[in-house]
Amino acid sequence: MARLVMKFGGTSVADLELIRRAARKIRAEVERGHEVAVVVSAMAGETDRLIKLIGDIASLHDAREYDSVVATGEQVSAALLAAALQELGVSARSWLGWQIPMHTDGVHGAARITRIETEEIERRFKEGQVAIIAGFQGLGPDNRVTTLGRGGSDTTAVAVAAALKAERCDIYTDVDGVYTADPAIVDAARKLDRITYEEMLELASLGAKVLQTRSVEMAMKYGVRLQVLSSFNDTPGTLVVDEDGIVEKQVVSGVTYTADEAKITLLRVADRPGVAALIFGPLADANVNVDMIVQNVSEDGKTTDLTFTVKRSDLERAIQLIEGAREEIGHHAVVPDRNVVKVSIVGVAMRSHAGVAQRMFRALAEKNINIQVISTSEIKVSVLIAAEYTELAVRALHSAFELDAA
Amino acid sequence: MARLVMKFGGTSVADLELIRRAARKIRAEVERGHEVAVVVSAMAGETDRLIKLIGDIASLHDAREYDSVVATGEQVSAALLAAALQELGVSARSWLGWQIPMHTDGVHGAARITRIETEEIERRFKEGQVAIIAGFQGLGPDNRVTTLGRGGSDTTAVAVAAALKAERCDIYTDVDGVYTADPAIVDAARKLDRITYEEMLELASLGAKVLQTRSVEMAMKYGVRLQVLSSFNDTPGTLVVDEDGIVEKQVVSGVTYTADEAKITLLRVADRPGVAALIFGPLADANVNVDMIVQNVSEDGKTTDLTFTVKRSDLERAIQLIEGAREEIGHHAVVPDRNVVKVSIVGVAMRSHAGVAQRMFRALAEKNINIQVISTSEIKVSVLIAAEYTELAVRALHSAFELDAA
Numbered sequence: 006m007a008r009l010v011m012k013f014g015g016t017s018v019a020d021l022e023l024i025r026r027a028a029r030k031i032r033a034e035v036e037r038g039h040e041v042a043v044v045v046s047a048m049a050g051e052t053d054r055l056i057k058l059i060g061d062i063a064s065l066h067d068a069r070e071y072d073s074v075v076a077t078g079e080q081v082s083a084a085l086l087a088a089a090l091q092e093l094g095v096s097a098r099s100w101l102g103w104q105i106p107m108h109t110d111g112v113h114g115a116a117r118i119t120r121i122e123t124e125e126i127e128r129r130f131k132e133g134q135v136a137i138i139a140g141f142q143g144l145g146p147d148n149r150v151t152t153l154g155r156g157g158s159d160t161t162a163v164a165v166a167a168a169l170k171a172e173r174c175d176i177y178t179d180v181d182g183v184y185t186a187d188p189a190i191v192d193a194a195r196k197l198d199r200i201t202y203e204e205m206l207e208l209a210s211l212g213a214k215v216l217q218t219r220s221v222e223m224a225m226k227y228g229v230r231l232q233v234l235s236s237f238n239d240t241p242g243t244l245v246v247d248e249d250g251i252v253e254k255q256v257v258s259g260v261t262y263t264a265d266e267a268k269i270t271l272l273r274v275a276d277r278p279g280v281a282a283l284i285f286g287p288l289a290d291a292n293v294n295v296d297m298i299v300q301n302v303s304e305d306g307k308t309t310d311l312t313f314t315v316k317r318s319d320l321e322r323a324i325q326l327i328e329g330a331r332e333e334i335g336h337h338a339v340v341p342d343r344n345v346v347k348v349s350i351v352g353v354a355m356r357s358h359a360g361v362a363q364r365m366f367r368a369l370a371e372k373n374i375n376i377q378v379i380s381t382s383e384i385k386v387s388v389l390i391a392a393e394y395t396e397l398a399v400r401a402l403h404s405a406f407e408l409d410a411a
Numbered sequence: 412m413a414r415l416v417m418k419f420g421g422t423s424v425a426d427l428e429l430i431r432r433a434a435r436k437i438r439a440e441v442e443r444g445h446e447v448a449v450v451v452s453a454m455a456g457e458t459d460r461l462i463k464l465i466g467d468i469a470s471l472h473d474a475r476e477y478d479s480v481v482a483t484g485e486q487v488s489a490a491l492l493a494a495a496l497q498e499l500g501v502s503a504r505s506w507l508g509w510q511i512p513m514h515t516d517g518v519h520g521a522a523r524i525t526r527i528e529t530e531e532i533e534r535r536f537k538e539g540q541v542a543i544i545a546g547f548q549g550l551g552p553d554n555r556v557t558t559l560g561r562g563g564s565d566t567t568a569v570a571v572a573a574a575l576k577a578e579r580c581d582i583y584t585d586v587d588g589v590y591t592a593d594p595a596i597v598d599a600a601r602k603l604d605r606i607t608y609e610e611m612l613e614l615a616s617l618g619a620k621v622l623q624t625r626s627v628e629m630a631m632k633y634g635v636r637l638q639v640l641s642s643f644n645d646t647p648g649t650l651v652v653d654e655d656g657i658v659e660k661q662v663v664s665g666v667t668y669t670a671d672e673a674k675i676t677l678l679r680v681a682d683r684p685g686v687a688a689l690i691f692g693p694l695a696d697a698n699v700n701v702d703m704i705v706q707n708v709s710e711d712g713k714t715t716d717l718t719f720t721v722k723r724s725d726l727e728r729a730i731q732l733i734e735g736a737r738e739e740i741g742h743h744a745v746v747p748d749r750n751v752v753k754v755s756i757v758g759v760a761m762r763s764h765a766g767v768a769q770r771m772f773r774a775l776a777e778k779n780i781n782i783q784v785i786s787t788s789e790i791k792v793s794v795l796i797a798a799e800y801t802e803l804a805v806r807a808l809h810s811a812f813e814l815d816a817a
Contacts, residue, residue, distance in 0.1 A: 066498075074486070074487050080483050
């Protein structure tokens with residue numbers, strides 16, 4: 006007997022038939038003798054519908070009213086799932102954020118969980134009752150409904166698993182695990198049996214939409230064993246664990262890419278101390294995140310070219326800010342480029358393997374793919390390339406690092 | 412300056428434009444210097460959608476899960492209305508049943524309000540804030556969401572008005588008041604300026620769908636002045652007050668009818684003591700309400716014919732119950748009739764006016780309308796007639812009692 010948290014995303018409870026399917030998966034765990042808490046998202050599409058309602062009624066709406074509207078999506082799906090379980094003869098009840106209570110801070114729309122009172126839920130475990138917890142929502146210090154921000158149900162699930170000291174937190178979704186690359190691009194992509202938190206974090210923030218970044222951070226912090234698996238079949242998923250849980254370490258665990266990139270090059274910037282601050286200060290003040298940066302070697306000793314990347318949606322704003330400071334920066338021209346993607350390889354074993362970046366560059370060179378910018382961290386190497394080479398690059402790297410399925 | 416409760420029904424907040432319209436009506440009262448609490452129903456159609464969801468997932472669903480699902484309709488409309496008011500520059504916040512709290516008993520799906528804590532709402536009145544209260548919902552002794560049953564938002568509004576000692580409770584709806592008869596049938600129907608609680612109760616229970624019966628009872632008990640008015644124009648509505656508030660009393664205030672009737676005749680029932688108990692006992696046990704009853708004079712001194720009415724939806728069940736007891740009752744045949752309606756005249760002044768029923772029967776006789784069953788109370792006379800005469804009868808009575816507009 007173990008204690009489990011099961012989380013069902015919006016696509017896993019999109020209609021009544023899928024809710025019944027989720028209920029059967031829960032019943033199976035109960036019949037194995039487990040104590041089960043379930044965290045559920047709103048039915049797919051429902052949160053968008055609610056956000057549109059409140060956005061249309063008032064463009065600058067009160068975040069507290071926004072939360073009260075948007076949290077109803079999970080209130081409905083939690084009660085429906087509890088009713089579906091009862092219909093299968095399993096004792097269950099739904100729990101809203103304020104009923105548990107799931108305490109959060111007062112940042113409406115993007116609240117953080119501060120404390121979960123689990124006594125009553127644990128008492129009911131002893132009576133064999135399943136707790137169906139509405140994800141994404143909590144109770145603020147103002148006694149009002151808060152929400153955790155988009156994708157917050159993953160965070161709810163991990164927080165509940167930590168509070169209940171659950172053996173595992175199973176995230177049911179519409180894919181059956183974490184892959185070595187996007188299977189839509191790489192036919193030979195393989196599902197990973199295990200992956201470390203660190204790798205999952207890099208993959209999550211690099212665009213693999215399997216898990217919300219914050220939930221992985223929290224799982225790592227509290228040592229919650231995560232499993233990502235499909236609600237549409239019964240095959241095992243991918244376990245997210247710490248490094249000790251990985252037996253056979255590959256140098257690279259996965260190849261990923263993000264298309265939401267834009268490159269800005271400033272031509273002939275004055276090559277003197279303090280010029281970087283003049284450029285990046287205003288961007289930071291305006292909440293424009295700068296990702297990769299490269300500065301060319303100065304040829305004449307007086308000016309240099311400077312290239313960096315921002316989110317594609319921030320491009321216009323970034324250019325405006327820089328042009329607004331042209332007098333101070335003294336650049337001759339701004340050259341934007343939307344046709345770029347960032348391709349990355351991720352793997353904790355890189356730490357102890359030299360030459361990984363070199364192997365990556367060589368694989369790309371063999372395909373005549375030009376690397377525009379490079380950035381690295383302990384467990385990943387990213388390169389910016391022209392967007393048209395995306396699929397070619399991902400497939401080449403997948404082969405080069407011996408990730409292709411046999 | 413006065414304290415007002417304004418209630419907006421589902422058709423008055425059916426879409427965002429109507430919610431904005433309601434917000435403007437509220438702003439007008441705030442600008443007159445009033446302290447305003449608003450009770451709001453779910454957007455039209457939403458409650459039905461939610462009831463269908465929970466009904467489809469589990470036919471015999473847990474009433475607590477039902478309540479949690481169905482209460483979200485008002486949660487959404489209350490927050491949207493609060494946001495719309497803020498957009499107009501009016502300070503407002505939404506209140507859910509559990510936040511006030513609006514305490515109820517534990518009868519999920521049909522709860523009764525037991526106590527409303529108004530301190531915080533009254534404190535915020537002093538700061539000029541409008542309270543937008545989600546109708547129809549409360550907090551049960553089990554710390555879970557309860558609902559008051561269909562049409563419960565009227566009851567919420569009256570209960571809030573009583574608790575706040577409001578000067579008036581304005582019920583905004585899709586008709587502009589209470590009429591002397593259904594204007595769809597009687598062209599000459601007039602809107603009443605005033606009506607007594609007793610008359611409103613009779614009209615409500617007789618099928619005029621303007622106000623929920625329970626809310627009128629509660630208004631009468633606590634002396635809450637009600638006004639029924641339209642949210643689609645700015646004309647005054649109908650005031651529901653006690654008898655002292657009615658200056659000019661007409662003998663009959665209105666003519667109404669209910670089509671949800673069915674007649675059952677038992678032929679040649681044994682004419683002996685105790686036979687009525689044999690018939691009506693099983694019906695009462697099965698919660699089949701019997702309305703009108705008439706027993707013919709026995710011709711042979713041994714048997715008699717007995718006629719009574721039930722709701723049309725109860726007809727099949729009533730016949731089954733009676734046939735199940737045929738041995739005890741000893742009737743020769745059961746004759747059902749679905750093609751009947753009950754037409755009624757209502758007026759508190761009947762108490763002091765003789766001959767009202769006689770005038771009614773004569774008016775119907777003049778149109779050759781046969782009366783099948785009669786029942787009376789202090790302030791109303793009802794007759795059962797063949798359904799095909801409904802409109803003719805209502806118009807004839809409306810004229811006979813001088814209700815036609817000049």
